[in-house]
Amino acid sequence: MRRLIGWGAxxxxxxxxxxxxxxxxxxxxxxxxxxxxxxxxxxxxxxxPPMGKSRPIFILALGxxxxxxxxxxxxxxxxxxxxxxxxxxxAATILGxxxxxxxxxxxxxxxxxxxxxFYGGPELMVRTVEDLTGIPIDYYMLTSFKGTxxxxxxxxxxxxxxxxxxxxxxAETNLQPGKQKLKGFDALAxxxxxxxxxxxxxxxxxxxxxxxxxxLKKFHKEFDENPRILIRWIQVALRDIQLDIPLAELFELAAxxxxxxxxxxxxxxxxxxxxxxxxxxxxxxSSSAEEIYADMRDDGxxxx
Amino acid sequence: MAxxxxxxxxxxxxxxxxxxxxxxxxxxGAFLLLKKSGEGAPGPKETPxxxxxxxxxxxxxxRIEKKxxxxxxxxxxxxINGLMNGFYDAGFVNPDAWQGGTFPDVLGAFAPSAAxxxxxxxxxxxxxxxxxxxxxxxxxENHLQITVLLDRxxxxxxxxxxxxxxxxxxxxxxxxxxxxxxxxxxxxxVEGAWRIIGYDVDASLDSAGATGGSPMPEETATP
Numbered sequence: 135m136r137r138l139i140g141w142g143a144x145x146x147x148x149x150x151x152x153x154x155x156x157x158x159x160x161x162x163x164x165x166x167x168x169x170x171x172x173x174x175x176x177x178x179x180x181x182x183p184p185m186g187k188s189r190p191i192f193i194l195a196l197g198x199x200x201x202x203x204x205x206x207x208x209x210x211x212x213x214x215x216x217x218x219x220x221x222x223x224x225a226a227t228i229l230g231x232x233x234x235x236x237x238x239x240x241x242x243x244x245x246x247x248x249x250x251x252f253y254g255g256p257e258l259m260v261r262t263v264e265d266l267t268g269i270p271i272d273y274y275m276l277t278s279f280k281g282t283x284x285x286x287x288x289x290x291x292x293x294x295x296x297x298x299x300x301x302x303x304x305a306e307t308n309l310q311p312g313k314q315k316l317k318g319f320d321a322l323a324x325x326x327x328x329x330x331x332x333x334x335x336x337x338x339x340x341x342x343x344x345x346x347x348x349x350l351k352k353f354h355k356e357f358d359e360n361p362r363i364l365i366r367w368i369q370v371a372l373r374d375i376q377l378d379i380p381l382a383e384l385f386e387l388a389a390x391x392x393x394x395x396x397x398x399x400x401x402x403x404x405x406x407x408x409x410x411x412x413x414x415x416x417x418x419x420s421s422s423a424e425e426i427y428a429d430m431r432d433d434g435x436x437x438x
Numbered sequence: 439m440a441x442x443x444x445x446x447x448x449x450x451x452x453x454x455x456x457x458x459x460x461x462x463x464x465x466x467g468a469f470l471l472l473k474k475s476g477e478g479a480p481g482p483k484e485t486p487x488x489x490x491x492x493x494x495x496x497x498x499x500x501r502i503e504k505k506x507x508x509x510x511x512x513x514x515x516x517x518i519n520g521l522m523n524g525f526y527d528a529g530f531v532n533p534d535a536w537q538g539g540t541f542p543d544v545l546g547a548f549a550p551s552a553a554x555x556x557x558x559x560x561x562x563x564x565x566x567x568x569x570x571x572x573x574x575x576x577x578x579e580n581h582l583q584i585t586v587l588l589d590r591x592x593x594x595x596x597x598x599x600x601x602x603x604x605x606x607x608x609x610x611x612x613x614x615x616x617x618x619x620x621x622x623x624x625x626x627x628v629e630g631a632w633r634i635i636g637y638d639v640d641a642s643l644d645s646a647g648a649t650g651g652s653p654m655p656e657e658t659a660t661p
Contacts, residue, residue, distance in 0.1 A: 175561075
């Protein structure tokens with residue numbers, strides 16, 4: 135009996151040990167790892183400020199032919215473009231008007247379109263273009279020959295493909311075909327040359343648009359490398375561009391530009407042909423331009 | 439010659455009684471000790487979590503006309519720096535802020551004009567839904583570049599903040615998640631406080647070296 139009690143106590147002790155061990159250690163079921171997950175996600179998101187508008191943005195870009203000593207906003211407009219921007223589609227259209235386009239200049243009658251700047255500054259140019267196209271202009275930008283040179287030099291030159299030999303004594307171009315980085319003087323010459331460009335004034339206007347697209351490409355490339363340059367470009371622009379865009383909105387516009395795909399920018403010139411009015415050579419815009427205006431009024435974009 | 443003692447048929451062999459009781463007592467004691475240390479009773483104190491802050495911060499301003507109002511410029515740098523630190527702490531580093539993938543503290547960094555879109559882009563702006571798979575995130579290299587544009591009076595008016603963040607997430611099921619986030623934020627003052635009005639973000643999450651056996655198909659998280 136005593137032996138039985140002793141063995142019983144020993145077994146009880148062993149049993150308690152085993153039980154305690156079983157409770158203390160993690161259970162076999164709980165310690166098995168859950169199957170691993172695989173995660174492979176790459177994502178891009180971009181959003182630019184709506185600039186308070188639910189419709190496309192339209193900017194009138196003007197280049198004055200003011201000579202030294204002449205007021206920039208009191209000379210003639212050598213370069214006239216409407217830039218339509220559709221942020222939702224990340225696309226834009228540049229529509230150029232030859233400087234000799236014969237249109238109604240508000241308060242001055244039928245004139246070459248470039249005289250609007252002379253008669254009433256950029257504000258009259260805005261009214262003239264709005265009357266002609268029905269496109270509501272949100273902002274204007276105005277620069278000069280000197281401003282163009284400083285702008286281009288300020289951003290370190292603009293790479294562009296020269297499509298044909300350009301050698302115009304009036305514009306002082308001396309460019310060979312191929313990819314080139316145009317510094318300020320050559321960029322201005324490129325934009326002014328109408329004798330080398332096929333189509334004369336139409337070709338020149340087209341080249342001005344190409345220069346803007348090339349600048350946008352360079353802006354994108356630099357922004358991708360260092361986003362800080364967005365503000366640097368604004369600083370450069372403000373030195374040499376007269377504009378009616380509040381500074382904060384200019385920043386938003388520049389931010390919007392980071393989202394516009396340069397390959398989705400359509401560069402157009404209004405269709406038309408040369409004519410003679412009272413001995414003066416002018417450009418008559420074709421009626422088919424109305425379709426382009428309607429297209430741009432709709433979503434800021436026109437088909438190429 | 440030693441005489442072996444035998445249990446007497448007249449008394450209890452106490453050895454056979456006491457030893458098992460001692461063994462049992464030792465077992466109970468050990469269990470209690472293990473239990474207490476497992477439950478964290480008097481051990482070392484937990485150190486409070488340190489909020490995330492960018493290791494390298496580079497600041498610069500650009501002016502247009504007048505000289506900068508330096509105190510305002512410095513204040514703007516500090517405020518934007520704090521905004522970005524809080525953004526990435528809540529969006530990537532602090533599990534308590536993930537809130538089931540809703541990241542409410544992150545959304546507060548955006549201006550009302552960007553609120554709607556930022557909520558739609560939350561997965562790109564933060565850890566996204568994968569936060570539910572993570573125990574923690576350890577930041578690796580991270581850099582912040584703040585550029586401020588001054589208005590014609592020399593006061594800060596707009597800013598671009600460029601943030602590069604990388605980290606390693608510890609997955610709940612074992613293994614690690616490589617996190618890379620490269621983003622530009624456009625900011626301006628909204629009612630006196632700097633807020634994000636736009637952004638351009640590239641995000642990448644990639645699990646690496648998950649432990650255990652093959653994953654069951656229904657448990658695989660796919661992009």
